[in-house]
Amino acid sequence: MSEILEIIMLICFGASWPINAVKAYKARSTKGTSLLFLCLIFIGYIAGISSKLTNASYMAEISSKWYVLMFYILNLISLIINLIIYFRNKALQNHEQN
Numbered sequence: 804m805s806e807i808l809e810i811i812m813l814i815c816f817g818a819s820w821p822i823n824a825v826k827a828y829k830a831r832s833t834k835g836t837s838l839l840f841l842c843l844i845f846i847g848y849i850a851g852i853s854s855k856l857t858n859a860s861y862m863a864e865i866s867s868k869w870y871v872l873m874f875y876i877l878n879l880i881s882l883i884i885n886l887i888i889y890f891r892n893k894a895l896q897n898h899e900q901n
Contacts, residue, residue, distance in 0.1 A: 806871055820878060820885055821881055821884075823885055827888045827889065831892055836892075841889060844882055848878055851875050852875045
């Protein structure tokens with residue numbers, strides 16, 4: 804049951820990141836986006852992935868539970884895309900100010 808709840812949490816976050824990325828890309832601005840927030844979430848995903856990789860019982864059953872780790876990795880990739888868009892928007896703002 805705990806894995807199902809963990810997957811639901813990851814799916815909710817996973818659905819949110821692409822929506823945020825599209826919104827930020829269209830806005831061409833960093834307004835409303837916190838770099839600190841994105842970095843803290845990034846660290847959280849790394850910690851989540853690391854917890855799975857260092858959990859002996861999880862790793863013993865990875866062939867049947869790989870999907871949980873996959874959701875962490877997909878979310879991390881979506882977050883990295885959001886970080887890239889953040890720095891793109893920051894560069895656009897700096898270019899417009901000069």
